Amino acid sequence: MTTHASESIGGRRLHDCLLSGMSGNAEQVIVGLNWTLVAARGGAGMAQTPARGTAGCRSLPRPGSYSGQPLAALAALWQSENVFEHAIAVAAINARWNRFDLEGSPRNGLELIENRGERTVVIGRFPGVAERHPGIAVVEREPRPGEYPESAIETLLPKAEFVAVTASTIINGSLPRILTLCKDAFVLMIGPSTPLSPALFDLGIAALSGFVAADIGRLARAVSEGGAVAALRPFGRYVTIQRESRH
The missing domain is CATH 3.40.50.11590 (Rossmann fold)
Incomplete structure (x- = not known):
């Protein structure tokens, strides 16, 4: 199951609902060993960095150009054949939804x-x-x-x-x-x-x-230095939201 979600009807619906209301620019983009981070003015998003699967260096198509772009432009990389750009897209989407002021249950x-x-x-x-x-x-x-x-x-x-x-x-x-x-x-x-x-x-x-991120500076450092989940946890908080019960 390695086909990108965007290649199916269900995936297109997923893509469309997540990209609604995208605005603002990415202030920082980091592709770390374990996590990819996109930080914006209102929030920050993460996505798990895909395994490279190859020996030697492997580059993104446009290194040095992602920071400063509109979040919507980064989210459009959902369609990219490059798995690392796809991760940037998911992180950009999360920067839109996982806002610093988002409220919800603190439960893991x-x-x-x-x-x-x-x-x-x-x-x-x-x-x-x-x-x-x-x-x-x-x-x-x-x-x-x-x-x-x-x-x-x-x-x-x-x-x-x-x-x-x-x-x-x-x-x-x-x-x-x-x-x-x-x-x-x-x-x-x-x-x-x-x-x-x-x-x-x-x-x-x-x-x-x-x-939901809280301390962007230290979170960005942890991501850039290869931090796993335990290393990221002190710089944000868990948030859980649930669908209203349907009767």
């Missing part, structure tokens, strides 16, 4: 996961989740013993009642297919790459748990 989204055995499917390897919730189905691109390969979503998701999905599925393009397969499940998206956009509720996601 991992706390919302419910154990319903294999009717709980977690897509992505979150530290400690399998240990805290024995019997759930964990799906990974490179599965370890006890985990399922990506191909298993075709059989696991239609029966699922609770699905927790990494926000990296936006970047790798697999989210539209995932949402198609689990229309009746409670779907939770987790991770610093999560766009905290209520528009995603209309696509079938019930809860969004992401990251």
Whole structure:
């Protein structure tokens, strides 16, 4: 499942809803070892930096030109064939939605996961989740013993009642297919790459748990120096928003 989301009808709808209301310019763009950061006046967004998959240097098409561009122009890189530009696009989108003043629950989204055995499917390897919730189905691109390969979503998701999905599925393009397969499940998206956009509720996601930056200077330094999630956490806060109950 490596096709960009923009190549499917579901992906185009995802793209369109996330790009609504884009304004302002990117003040800083960093493509770090683990995370890509786009900072703007009203907010900052992150996206997981894709694995290079090749030896030696690999460049973005226009290094040195991304900072200062309109967020809308960076978000349009969603269509790019370059995976790093695609990550910049997601980070720019998150800079629009994950505003510094955004309000929501401070809970870590991992706390919302419910154990319903294999009717709980977690897509992505979150530290400690399998240990805290024995019997759930964990799906990974490179599965370890006890985990399922990506191909298993075709059989696991239609029966699922609770699905927790990494926000990296936006970047790798697999989210539209995932949402198609689990229309009746409670779907939770987790991770610093999560766009905290209520528009995603209309696509079938019930809860969004992401990251809102607070100290841009120190966050940017941590990203540029290869920081992982634990290194970023002190420079922002978790925010979780949920869809209103439907009766």
